[in-house]
Amino acid sequence: MKTKSLIFSVVIVVLGAIVFNACKKDVSPSYPSAPVVVPVGNYPAGLGSTPGTPVCKTFVLPYNIELVGEISSAAFKATDFNKETQNIENYIINPKSTSVEIGSGSLVQVYIKFRNKSSQPTTFIIPGGLMFCPHDTSCQTGITVQPDTITISGNDTTSCHIRTYCTNVHKHVPNSTKYTMLGTTLHTDLWNLVDILSKKKKLSQGSQVQSIIWNITDHGGMTEQDRTYLNNLP
Numbered sequence: 001m002k003t004k005s006l007i008f009s010v011v012i013v014v015l016g017a018i019v020f021n022a023c024k025k026d027v028s029p030s031y032p033s034a035p036v037v038v039p040v041g042n043y044p045a046g047l048g049s050t051p052g053t054p055v056c057k058t059f060v061l062p063y064n065i066e067l068v069g070e071i072s073s074a075a076f077k078a079t080d081f082n083k084e085t086q087n088i089e090n091y092i093i094n095p096k097s098t099s100v101e102i103g104s105g106s107l108v109q110v111y112i113k114f115r116n117k118s119s120q121p122t123t124f125i126i127p128g129g130l131m132f133c134p135h136d137t138s139c140q141t142g143i144t145v146q147p148d149t150i151t152i153s154g155n156d157t158t159s160c161h162i163r164t165y166c167t168n169v170h171k172h173v174p175n176s177t178k179y180t181m182l183g184t185t186l187h188t189d190l191w192n193l194v195d196i197l198s199k200k201k202k203l204s205q206g207s208q209v210q211s212i213i214w215n216i217t218d219h220g221g222m223t224e225q226d227r228t229y230l231n232n233l234p
Helices: 002-027 188-197 209-218 224-232
Strands: 065-067 071-073 100-103 108-116 122-126 130-134 148-152 157-166 178-185
Touching (some): 108 148, 130 157, 148 157, 157 209, 178 188, 188 209, 188 224, 209 224
Parallel strands (some): 100 157
Antiparallel strands (some): 065 108, 108 157, 122 148
8 A cells, every 4th residue: 555655656746747847848938049031132112213112120229228309311511422532521410419420321311319218328239231211202211331339328318420321322412301210121232231341340431332332222233343342341
């Protein structure tokens, strides 16, 4: 009798352990075993002279970081584009104080104010490939090409000047229009350009990158010469 009771007790303990482990497995978080593949493709909408909105992957700010007000562009004194330097020669810096300047483009320059709602400093990344779409559709859409880091103190607000590149050669340089932050590009060639430049040193203003972007968006695609130039950057 004692032997049967002992066997029964052992069975109960084993069953209990199995159920407990099964419950633990149910509540444990699951993690992907492989990186998620970005579904890039030939999406011409909103690029060059093609109407529509560029196809992008949603960009999400940290939970405690929020946009304050609207995203605006710079107001230019002159809209003459210098083809040699690929720069706008004169522009009026937004009168609001700018505490952070990032990016290396010249034609589409946007101003964003970020607020940190938490009491702790927060560092986050503005990714390469992030696109900004103008409310005035006659103006150029902007894209960042390299990631940049922004740090905001706890319970603080930072104004950010982002220098982006143009994706519509025949449209107007923005002059005090409003912008929407779309997300990161899913266009194949633009995504490849951003991927290459993410491994390079920070670009200086006036590089050949703007012309390469126009080849992609307005002139049929990235050439082998373009790809060689990008790969040979330090």
